[in-house]
Amino acid sequence: MTPERAVERYLKERKPEVSESTHRNHRYALKRFVEWTEKVGLEDISNLDGLHLHDFKIHRRENGGINEVTLYNNLSTVRVFIRWLESMEVVESEVAENMILPDPDDDARDDNIRPDTAEEILEYLEKFEYATLRHALFAILWDTGFRLGTVRALDVDDYHPDERYVEVHHRPETETPLKNKAKAERQVNLHGWVCEILNDYIKIHRDHVTDEYDRGPLFTSQHGRPVSSNLRANINTVTRPCDYTGECPHDRDINECEATIREKAQRCPSSVPPHAIRRSAITAWLNEGHNKKLLSDRMNVSIKTLAKHYDARTLDEKRELRAESFEMDN
DSSP states (O other): OOHHHHHHHHHHHHTTTSOHHHHHHHHHHHHHHHHHHHHHTOOOGGGOOHHHHHHHHHHHHHHSOOOHHHHHHHHHHHHHHHHHHHHTTSSOTTTTTTOOOOOGGGTTTTSOOOHHHHHHHHHHHHHHSTTSHHHHHHHHHHHHOOOHHHHHHOBGGGEETTTTEEEEOOBGGGTBOOTTGGGGOEEEEOOHHHHHHHHHIIIIIOOOOOOTTSOOBSSOBTTBSOOHHHHHHHHHHHTSHHHHTSOOTTOOOTTTOGGGSGGGGGGSTTOOOHHHHHHHHHHHHHHTTOOHHHHHHHHTOOHHHIIIIIOOOOHHHHHHHHHHHTTTTO
């Protein structure tokens, strides 16, 4: 069986078992794997062994323009696929078990932006791209810590400018599911400055379109509701320092750097994906002393997961916040 055919069968079997976003992530990671097998001439998936997987890991690390966390996630998906192959007796047993995955914690704190950087980006957008999609998108992500899929799922009618909040709905029947399904439905308050940007975005730059289900998305493309990759590219580009400062902190020639191309923006060492905005926003809220339970509800994340994966505060920051809380200066 060819690797391509094996992946097709795997994805078909998993589709009813997992969420749409998980299925999409598996499809993306395994597409890269299939492309690599074609490049190295692996025509029969049953010949796959540990050496192949080692070479694939090196290939993704050196040529993928990704960090260790993304590499870990990609290889974890490949390992799940290989376990499925083992269950079908297509490859030797224990191939998946012997895979050596990178340690995601080695790079876990690199993909974030500090509040002063976020403020610098917002100041640039305020001055040069006021109320554009990039401005409105970055503003709502930084204020709410939403997942990208949540932002994409918003309709313009879900936004209540007078009361200053947005409704979040799980609508799988019209292809805007939420990661945690109906449990993720909630109403989220917005700061006034975010509402000002959204109001002007809707008046000036939002395309007056509907999607294929006759819904009016809040964030749009000329053809309707934008795909996630489109929204992700907007965040990847706006978080490049050369974009909002005109300078490169990595000593690259901006005129020759491949990361200045929209489709390759993620290859900038300082560019961050939307999920990093979520993690950084949660950290910023924690640093301001907000209650973890309230943040858990606002961000749709358990307190345990929030502490383990989203609290990127340093020990110094936690100590200083405790000192302020207990008035240690007195």
